[in-house]
Amino acid sequence: MPLARKEPRLDLLGLSLFGGPALPGIHPGCRKRGADGQLVDQGKALDPGKVMEAIGAYGQGLIDLEELHRAECHGLPGSGSCSAMFTACTMASVVEALGMALPGTASKPAATRDDPRTVTEQKRQDCVAVVAALFSLAEKGLSARKIITSKALENAVAVVYALGGSTNAVLHTLAIAHEAGIPETEFNIEDFHRVGQRVPLIGNVSPHGRYHMSDLDKIGGVPVVMRELLDAGLLHGDCMTVTGRTVAENLAGTPSVAALGHQDVLYPVSKPLAPAGNHILVLKGNLAPESAVCKLSGKTDIELTGPARCFDDEDAAFGAIMAGKIQKGDVLVIRYEGPKGSPGMPEMLSPGSALVGAGLGKYVALVTDGRFSGASHGIMVGHVTPEAAVGGPIGLLVDGDMVTVRPGSRELSVALSEEELAARRKEWKPPAPKPGSFGTLGKYASQVRSAHVGATTS
Numbered sequence: 103m104p105l106a107r108k109e110p111r112l113d114l115l116g117l118s119l120f121g122g123p124a125l126p127g128i129h130p131g132c133r134k135r136g137a138d139g140q141l142v143d144q145g146k147a148l149d150p151g152k153v154m155e156a157i158g159a160y161g162q163g164l165i166d167l168e169e170l171h172r173a174e175c176h177g178l179p180g181s182g183s184c185s186a187m188f189t190a191c192t193m194a195s196v197v198e199a200l201g202m203a204l205p206g207t208a209s210k211p212a213a214t215r216d217d218p219r220t221v222t223e224q225k226r227q228d229c230v231a232v233v234a235a236l237f238s239l240a241e242k243g244l245s246a247r248k249i250i251t252s253k254a255l256e257n258a259v260a261v262v263y264a265l266g267g268s269t270n271a272v273l274h275t276l277a278i279a280h281e282a283g284i285p286e287t288e289f290n291i292e293d294f295h296r297v298g299q300r301v302p303l304i305g306n307v308s309p310h311g312r313y314h315m316s317d318l319d320k321i322g323g324v325p326v327v328m329r330e331l332l333d334a335g336l337l338h339g340d341c342m343t344v345t346g347r348t349v350a351e352n353l354a355g356t357p358s359v360a361a362l363g364h365q366d367v368l369y370p371v372s373k374p375l376a377p378a379g380n381h382i383l384v385l386k387g388n389l390a391p392e393s394a395v396c397k398l399s400g401k402t403d404i405e406l407t408g409p410a411r412c413f414d415d416e417d418a419a420f421g422a423i424m425a426g427k428i429q430k431g432d433v434l435v436i437r438y439e440g441p442k443g444s445p446g447m448p449e450m451l452s453p454g455s456a457l458v459g460a461g462l463g464k465y466v467a468l469v470t471d472g473r474f475s476g477a478s479h480g481i482m483v484g485h486v487t488p489e490a491a492v493g494g495p496i497g498l499l500v501d502g503d504m505v506t507v508r509p510g511s512r513e514l515s516v517a518l519s520e521e522e523l524a525a526r527r528k529e530w531k532p533p534a535p536k537p538g539s540f541g542t543l544g545k546y547a548s549q550v551r552s553a554h555v556g557a558t559t560s
C-alpha cells in the first residue's frame with residue numbers, strides 16, 4: 103500500500119491487485135457420477151478451516167485418520183489464498199471497498215480446477231488493466247491519500263460486516279488509517295463497531311456459511327455486495343476510487359441482489375442471513391478496560407458466564423482441548439499471546455478450531471489477548487487489551503474465576519472486585535520474555551502499540 107509512513111509522509115500513486123482465492127476443495131466422498139458419467143460435486147466443499155476443524159474432530163475420536171487425511175488432501179486444491187472468507191479474502195474485499203483495487207478483482211480465483219498451477223487468463227487481463235489504471239491515476243494525480251479517507255474506511259468496514267469477514271480486519275483497517283495519517287479521532291475501534299452495527303450479514307460464505315469466494319465471484323463479486331449496501335444507504339457513494347470515478351459511478355451498472363434471481367450466496371439487506379449487530383462487536387469491561395473484539399458470525403442471543411480455564415500459551419490450551427480437559431460452560435483463557443507478549447499476536451486458529459471440531463464451539467468461549475484466524479468461529483473474544491504482558495487484567499485471572507461474555511451489552515467481565523484485582527496486580531510480575539523474543543521480534547515487542555489502536559509500530 104503506497105502509504106509508507108515517513109515524515110513528511112509519502113503519498114504515492116498505487117493500487118492493489120489480489121492474487122486471488124484458491125477454489126474450494128471437494129470432499130471425494132461427496133462426488134457422485136451424474137447421468138453423463140461426469141463426477142458431480144454434491145456440495146460438501148472443503149477449505150483450510152474445515153481441515154483445522156477435522157483435526158479437532160479427530161482428537162475427540164469423531165473421525166478416523168483416513169477421513170482426516172482426506173480433508174487434508176482436498177482442503178486446498180490449487181493456487182491461491184484460502185478459498186473462504188478468511189483474512190485474505192476479507193482484506194481483498196476491504197481493499198476493493200476502500201477504492202484501492204479495480205472493481206470486481208477481489209473475488210477472481212487465481213487458477214482453474216483443471217489447471218491449478220496456472221494463473222487464469224482473467225487474472226492476466228486484470229494485471230494489464232491495473233497497469234492502465236496506474237497511468238490514469240498519474241494523469242489525474244490521484245494519490246493514495248485522496249482515496250483512503252475515513253469515509254472510504256467506513257465503506258470497507260460495512261463490507262466486512264456484510265460478508266462476515268475476519269476480525270483481523272479490525273487490526274488492519276486501524277493500521278491502514280494510521281499509515282494514511284487519518285487521526286484516531288476520525289477513525290478508531292469505536293467507529294469500526296459503530297459502522298458495523300448498522301450492517302446485517304448478507305454473505306452466506308464459509309466459515310459461517312456454505313459458499314466460497316469463487317461462488318461470490320460467479321454472481322458478480324464485491325461490487326454486488328457494495329451495490330446492495332449502497333441501495334440500503336449503508337455505503338458512502340461519493341468516495342473516490344482508483345478508477346478515477348466514485349463508488350456510486352463504479353456501481354452504476356452493477357445488479358442488486360434481487361436482480362440476480364435465484365441464488366443462495368448473497369441475501370438482500372431486507373432479508374439478511376442474520377440481522378445487524380451479530381457479527382463483530384467491540385466489547386469492554388473490567389477484563390478489557392481498553393477493548394476486546396468478539397466474533398459471532400451471525401449467532402444471536404449468545405451469552406456465557408463460566409469458570410476461567412487459564413493458559414499462558416496457545417499450545418498448552420490446544421493440548422488441554424485435545425486431551426478432553428475443557429468442558430461445556432468453561433471460558434478458555436489464553437493470554438501472553440498479545441502483540442508484546444507473544445510477541446507478534448499469533449492467531450488462535452488451532453485451539454478455536456479444535457473446540458469447534460470437538461463439538462464445543464457453541465458451549466465454550468475462547469478469550470485471548472491474541473487474535474483469531476479468519477477461519478475462526480464459535481464464541482470468540484480476542485484482542486483483549488491491555489494485554490497480559492503489560493499487566494492487563496487478563497493476566498491476573500486464575501482458574502475458576504467467573505468470566506462473563508455478554509455481547510448484547512458489549513461486556514467482557516470477571517466477577518472480581520476492583521480491590522481484588524488491585525491486590526492481584528500488586529503481586530503480578532511480568533513473565534520472562536518468551537524464547538525468540540530478541541532481535542527483530544524483541545525490537546517489535548518494544549515498539550508495538552496496543553491492538554486497541556491496530557498494533558502498529560510507527
Ligand SMILES: CC(C)(O)[C@@H](O)C(=O)O
Pocket residue numbers: 150184188189190268270449451474475476477
Ligand atoms: C486461514 C489462516 C491461515 O488462519 C489465515 O490465513 C486467516 O485467514 O486468518
